Amino acid sequence: MRSLISFRPALAALTLITLLISWTNAEYFGMEILAEIAVLALLAMSLDLLAGYTGLVSLGHAALFGCGAYSFAVFTAIWGWPASLSMAAATLLTGLVSLVVGAVVTRVQGIFFIMITLAIGEMGYELVFKTRALGGDDGLAGIPRLDLSAIGVDLNDPGIFALTLILLVAVVYLLLLRLLGSPYGAVLTGLHDNAGRMRALGLPVQLYQTSIFAFSGALAGFAGTLSAQHTMFIAPQLLHWTTSGEVLVIAILGGLGTLVGPIIGAALITLLRHELSDLTDYWGLWLGLFLILVVMGGKNGVVGWLEAGWRFVARRGAQSKSTARRSNDAAG
Amino acid sequence: MLRAERIFKSFGALQVTKDVSLEVPTGRRHAIIGPNGAGKTTLFNLLAGELLPDEGRILIGEQDVTRFAPDRRARRGLSRSFQKNNLFLSGTVRDNLVLADIVAQGYGFHFWRRLSDNRSAQEKTAAIAEQIGLAELLDHGVSELSYGAQRQLEVGLALMAAPKVLLLDEPTSGMSPEETGRMLQLIDDLPRDLAVLLIEHDMDLVFSHADRITVLNYGEILMEGTPQEVRGSDIVQETYLGGKTAQEQC
Numbered sequence: 001m002r003s004l005i006s007f008r009p010a011l012a013a014l015t016l017i018t019l020l021i022s023w024t025n026a027e028y029f030g031m032e033i034l035a036e037i038a039v040l041a042l043l044a045m046s047l048d049l050l051a052g053y054t055g056l057v058s059l060g061h062a063a064l065f066g067c068g069a070y071s072f073a074v075f076t077a078i079w080g081w082p083a084s085l086s087m088a089a090a091t092l093l094t095g096l097v098s099l100v101v102g103a104v105v106t107r108v109q110g111i112f113f114i115m116i117t118l119a120i121g122e123m124g125y126e127l128v129f130k131t132r133a134l135g136g137d138d139g140l141a142g143i144p145r146l147d148l149s150a151i152g153v154d155l156n157d158p159g160i161f162a163l164t165l166i167l168l169v170a171v172v173y174l175l176l177l178r179l180l181g182s183p184y185g186a187v188l189t190g191l192h193d194n195a196g197r198m199r200a201l202g203l204p205v206q207l208y209q210t211s212i213f214a215f216s217g218a219l220a221g222f223a224g225t226l227s228a229q230h231t232m233f234i235a236p237q238l239l240h241w242t243t244s245g246e247v248l249v250i251a252i253l254g255g256l257g258t259l260v261g262p263i264i265g266a267a268l269i270t271l272l273r274h275e276l277s278d279l280t281d282y283w284g285l286w287l288g289l290f291l292i293l294v295v296m297g298g299k300n301g302v303v304g305w306l307e308a309g310w311r312f313v314a315r316r317g318a319q320s321k322s323t324a325r326r327s328n329d330a331a332g
Numbered sequence: 333m334l335r336a337e338r339i340f341k342s343f344g345a346l347q348v349t350k351d352v353s354l355e356v357p358t359g360r361r362h363a364i365i366g367p368n369g370a371g372k373t374t375l376f377n378l379l380a381g382e383l384l385p386d387e388g389r390i391l392i393g394e395q396d397v398t399r400f401a402p403d404r405r406a407r408r409g410l411s412r413s414f415q416k417n418n419l420f421l422s423g424t425v426r427d428n429l430v431l432a433d434i435v436a437q438g439y440g441f442h443f444w445r446r447l448s449d450n451r452s453a454q455e456k457t458a459a460i461a462e463q464i465g466l467a468e469l470l471d472h473g474v475s476e477l478s479y480g481a482q483r484q485l486e487v488g489l490a491l492m493a494a495p496k497v498l499l500l501d502e503p504t505s506g507m508s509p510e511e512t513g514r515m516l517q518l519i520d521d522l523p524r525d526l527a528v529l530l531i532e533h534d535m536d537l538v539f540s541h542a543d544r545i546t547v548l549n550y551g552e553i554l555m556e557g558t559p560q561e562v563r564g565s566d567i568v569q570e571t572y573l574g575g576k577t578a579q580e581q582c
Contacts, residue, residue, distance in 0.1 A: 183434045183450070184443035188432045193420040200380070200418070201435040202493060208440065221388030 011174055011303065012260040019166050019267070023159070024261030029160040029245060037270045038165035038226045042172060044221035044250040044262030051248065052257030053180065054212050055192030056106070059114050059244045060121025064101075064217040068094045068130060068224025073140045073234055083229070085144040091222040098212065098217020106209040109195075118241055119191055126238040139235035143228050155229070168262060172219070176259060188212060192257075252296055255303030264302050333524050333527040334497045339378055341551075348374045349385070350552045354545075356497065356527045361519075363383035363538045366416045370430045372531045373415065375548065376501055379414045379529070392497060403474035406460065407438075409558050411495030413486045415502045415531075425485055426470045430494040432492035458491065463521070463538075464488040465514055470497070480511030498522070500530035504537060516541060540565060 010142050023034055043065055051057045054147025073087035105116050128134050135141075140205065145155040155161045179185055187208055190198050199205045227233050246269070272290065276283035299305045334356040341349040343404060348371045356362045364372050377383040377389060381402035390398045392408045400408070420428050433453045434440050440480055446452075461467045464484045468502055469477065474485065483503065503519065504512045522528060532538045538545060539559045545570050547554040555565055 089368075124415050139403050178446075181446055181448070183439050183445065183447050184441060186427070186431055186434055186447055187440040189422070190435075191422055193422050197420065197489070198412075198413055198431075198435065199357045199401075199403045199408060201489065201578045203435045203440065204403050212443075224503065314363050 004067040007260060007307060008260050008303070009177070010265065011306065015260060015263050015267070016166070016170050019169075021093055023163055023166060026159070026162070028158055031162040033270060035158070035165050035230050035273060035283075037267045038162070038169045038225055038237060039230055040247070040250060040266035040270060041169050041263040042226065043220055044222035044247050044254070045169075045172065045176060045259060046216045046223065046265050047247050048251050048256060048259060049176065049188070049219070049263045050216040052255075052259075054188045054209065055195075056156035056209060056213065057114055057248070058086070058117040058238050059104075059248070060101075060105075060117035060119075060124070060211075061216075061220055061247055062241065062243035063121035064098055064220040065092055065227070065233075065243070065247075066099055066128065066236070067123065067217075067222025069234045069238055070134060070140070070224075071085070072225040072228045073143045073222075076144050077140060082086040083144055085224045087146065087222070091218050092120030092220025092224045093222065095214055095218030098221075102210040102217070103206075106206045106213060118244075121239065123245055125236055125241070129236040135235075137236060139233060141233045143232045143234065145229045145232070148242045161230070165230075168226070173259065173263065180259065193300060197260040199325075203330045214270035229232060236244055249291065251301075253291060253301050255301030258300065258303040261301050261303040270304065333393060333531065334379070335389075335391040336375075336379060337389045337391070339375070339385045339390070341374060341383060341385050350550075352388075352528075352548070352553055354528050354546060354549070358496070358527050359524045360544060361542045362529045362544045362546070364529065364546050364548060364553075365533075365535075365538055369550075370548040371551035372548055373501065374551070374555065375532060376412070376470065376499060378536070380410065380499060380577075386578055406435075406493065406495075409493075409496035410499065411490040411493045411497070411502055412499035413490045415505060417479075417482045417486050418491070419482060421475045422470050424473055425466050425477070426457055428474055428485060429441045429455075429460055429488060429492055432489045436493035441523050443581060449490055458490050463491065464518060469495035475518065480507050480514075481514065483507060483511070484518065487515075489556060491522075495526065497527045497529070499520060501531060502531050504534055512537070 019034065019037070022030065045060070047058065047061050050061070070092050071090040072086050072328060075081040075089055078084055081089070100164070105113060105120065108116055129137055145161065148155055150233055153160060153164070155164060180188070187203065190223070191205065191208060195205050224238070227276055250265035250269050251262045253268060254263065255261025272287055273283065276286050282288065294305065295301060334353040334354070337351050338350060339352045354362070354376060364375065366372050374383065378385050381400055381404070385398065388398070389396055392405065392410055395398060395408060397405050397408055410518070416535070420431060423431070424539065428451050430447070433456055457470070458467065461470050464487055466481060466484055469481060474482065477485065487500065487503060500519070500579060504515045507515060513532070521527070530542070544556070545559055545562045546556045547562060555562065555568060
């Protein structure tokens with residue numbers, strides 16, 4: 001058990017190092033892919049808090065992601081606010097929206113929760129799609145990036161931007177790791193395991209579910225502000241339920257409730273999409289096949305497979321050690 | 333400590349609880365018995381707040397909790413165990429007990445403090461584990477525990493809150509004789525500042541470990557009295573014990 005607890009942070013460190021090594025080798029297009037991976041990793045981690053740890057599977061998460069992106073775009077490109085203030089305001093606004101949405105959707109459980117989050121997400125998509133002031137189906141352009149020239153960092157350089165996002169993923173991972181090791185984190189897993197018993201023990205279940213919905217939403221909104229800065233152009237597709245589905249696929253592929261899984265999932269999906277689409281027109285087919293292979297066998301995504309492999313190796317190691325000791329004893 | 337006044341509940345045309353009143357003062361060991369379908373579990377769910385009564389009042393101490401949700405009643409000092417094990421299966425015994433402590437002490441919103449640093453939770457967990465006989469198994473996964481040990485943990489979770497009223501729903505159901513003996517000892521050793529209400533099938537347990545018994549039949553109270561009174565009652569003999577004497581049943 002102990003070796004597994006430290007296995008995941010080690011895996012996260014390895015993932016970060018891999019991302020950094022690919023960053024040192026990346027050209028312009030590679031930087032774009034790395035930035036895309038980082039944004040998706042942040043979004044998928046926020047969904048993992050909700051779906052993986054608390055057991056609330058949402059299909060409306062993209063709407064919150066889009067809420068962050070669109071409010072950032074409005075604050076900067078239309079209202080002319082500075083990007084730093086806009087990032088904070090857009091994250092906060094998305095958190096507030098999520099708080100209200102969370103208070104409503106946590107009244108129902110299971111399949112109904114999935115349906116109601118899907119419905120609310122689609123309402124958000126429709127709203128943006130039909131609103132001319134938000135660009136409608138044309139989207140919004142001319143979104144600036146955060147200006148960090150005061151400390152000598154030029155985020156308009158694709159390399160610097162990608163590196164900043166990768167480091168941000170590492171920071172958010174560490175913060176969330178700390179959160180999940182707290183009493184609050186224990187309550188989240190308890191809710192996933194057995195919400196009914198949590199209620200019987202005296203926990204105001206809906207209050208806690210709403211709180212994590214709001215926090216997870218704010219983090220998704222934060223990822224949205226980064227996505228808007230990355231592409232500098234946003235379209236309603238960002239809020240569509242298929243985007244929510246894709247993020248869910250990323251988290252499941254990597255391993256739900258593992259925190260590092262969503263990062264690995266984001267990297268794998270993004271790379272496979274780009275690499276496979278170069279090789280074949282049927283890339284979606286191969287991606288589907290890959291997903292089925294990973295999810296079959298009852299393992300918890302890629303992280304689940306790696307952990308099973310690690311356990312196997314550890315057991316083999318322990319066995320060979322004890323065999324060696326036995327033969328030593330025999331010799332002695 | 334716990335008082336139910338003239339409780340009525342029906343599901344559609346089916347009257348499952350009819351005019352039931354109960355009073356369980358602090359220190360009392362009160363048992364509810366009755367044949368299957370007598371409405372014992374329904375009454376329990378009404379007391380715990382899983383169901384709302386159609387009529388009547390439920391009080392914890394002086395507080396009317398009739399309209400309180402289960403979690404709010406729990407925070408007023410009412411704790412319950414379940415007939416079917418209702419645990420956190422992905423964790424260890426320690427994880428389960430610590431989780432109950434977090435909820436009972438209300439520090440679930442501490443999101444920055446490390447859980448492993450909480451000394452008082454660890455001490456309380458160790459004490460309760462000792463009390464329920466699971467001290468040796470603290471770091472074992474709950475899903476690996478024997479059925480009997482899971483039953484013990486079921487009671488342990490209810491005890492973590494240091495409740496004023498403890499509802500035990502068939503604590504010995506499905507247990508081996510040896511495990512039943514351990515559970516009885518555990519119930520006997522419960523602190524006397526606690527009001528205990530239990531549903532029980534096991535006649536032996538009811539007559540020797542409760543000091544007051546309510547007999548339910550078709551949702552109604554057939555009689556209430558001391559174990560001696562219930563044992564000697566003709567009407568109870570006929571409806572519940574099927575004409576046989578209680579002695580034979582034991």
